[in-house]
Amino acid sequence: MRFWDTSALIPLLVDEPARERLIAMLEEDGDVLAWWGTPVEIASALARREREQLLTTDQVMAALGAARALAESWYEIVPSDAVRRAAERLLRTHPLRAADALQLAAALVAADHDPASLEMVCLDERLRLAARREGFSVLAV
Numbered sequence: 001m002r003f004w005d006t007s008a009l010i011p012l013l014v015d016e017p018a019r020e021r022l023i024a025m026l027e028e029d030g031d032v033l034a035w036w037g038t039p040v041e042i043a044s045a046l047a048r049r050e051r052e053q054l055l056t057t058d059q060v061m062a063a064l065g066a067a068r069a070l071a072e073s074w075y076e077i078v079p080s081d082a083v084r085r086a087a088e089r090l091l092r093t094h095p096l097r098a099a100d101a102l103q104l105a106a107a108l109v110a111a112d113h114d115p116a117s118l119e120m121v122c123l124d125e126r127l128r129l130a131a132r133r134e135g136f137s138v139l140a141v
Helices: 006-013 019-029 036-049 057-073 081-093 098-110 125-134
Strands: 001-006 031-036 076-079 119-121 137-139
Touching: 001 006, 001 098, 006 031, 006 036, 006 057, 031 057, 031 098, 057 076, 076 098, 081 098, 081 119, 081 125, 098 125, 125 137
Parallel strands: 001 031, 001 119, 031 076, 119 137
Antiparallel strands: none
């Protein structure tokens, strides 16, 4: 099982350069662990691509449907005081945005605060660096 950041899930839903490699990673280990807020981040990323005319409305609707199907099969780290406290600490330790701190905090909680026990899949450079500094093995394409 791996923790998947939103940045690594988006290419599974729309055609992006890392798509083939990430699909292969998912096929090799289909157990996805994700943060509770990931569907909202996915919707935000797809809406931005639509506004920038990188995706059509039909492509966005298809990707949102695929995201819902994927979310039904993943394991989810739900909001909790432990996630919030970890995110607050991470914001003081690393140059992260709030949502990225929550992502990383969810991964820490999922790993029972033993980051070496859980691989993370992430394409976001800033989050990848923070995750590595916290002790995660970060898989990226």
